[in-house]
Amino acid sequence: MNRRLYLTLLLGLFFSLVCLYSNNHIxxxxxxxxxxxxxxxxxxxxxxxxxxxxxxxxxxxxxDINLIQKLAYKDLKKFIRSKVNDNYYLNLNNIYINTNDNVSPNRQVYFYCSIIDNETTFMHKFIILDAETTEPLFEGNGQKFKELD
Known part of the structure; x- marks a missing residue:
């Protein structure tokens, strides 16, 4: 009898934990x-x-380059990678490295990025807007001075 009670309590605890985990995950x-x-x-x-x-x-x-695209937030890094060379990609890391936990990966966004690359300077600026509300999610810029020979 004690064994049956013990198994019943154990199963009840197990199913309670499974339900609790499922609800928290959802x-x-x-x-x-x-x-x-x-x-x-x-x-x-x-x-x-x-x-x-x-x-x-x-x-x-x-x-030199203007990137303009509507895309899913999760595809931003892949899109940038497909549109620019390795040097640009590395210099644009402030766009795709810092993700926002408040934005669903499947949220549609507008992405705009403008790049100037000349003998002395690499400059870029960007903005990411929510496609539904058109509110800015991120924006920024960067500048890197090149070493002169």
Whole structure:
């Protein structure tokens, strides 16, 4: 009899822990400030740029590269990697290294980045906007002076 009671209590504890873990895991997935919106349709990043509603960002005049794309937040690093050479990719690490835990990986974002690369300087500026709210999620810039021969 004691063995049966012990097994019943053990099974009850086990199922309680499984349910508790499952609920916490489900709740953790749904706590994004910017949740998954991959099923929604938004205009392209180029169309959004043309609306004139892009606040606080403008492309460099005479930029060597302008990256403009609507994409899932999780694909940002892969997109940058596919569009620039190794040197640029390493110099743009402030864009993709620091991820935001408030943004679902499947959240659609607009990404704009402008790059100037000349004999003395590498400069870039960027902004990442939420495609649904058009609020800025990240923005920044960087400048690296090159060694002169």
């Amino acid at each position: 709740n953790a997935e749904n706590t994004y400030l910017y949740p998954d919106n991959k099923e929604k349709n938004f205009i392209s990043a180029t169309e959004f740029l043309r609306t004139g509603n892009l606040r606080g960002y403008s492309q460099f005049k005479g930029a």
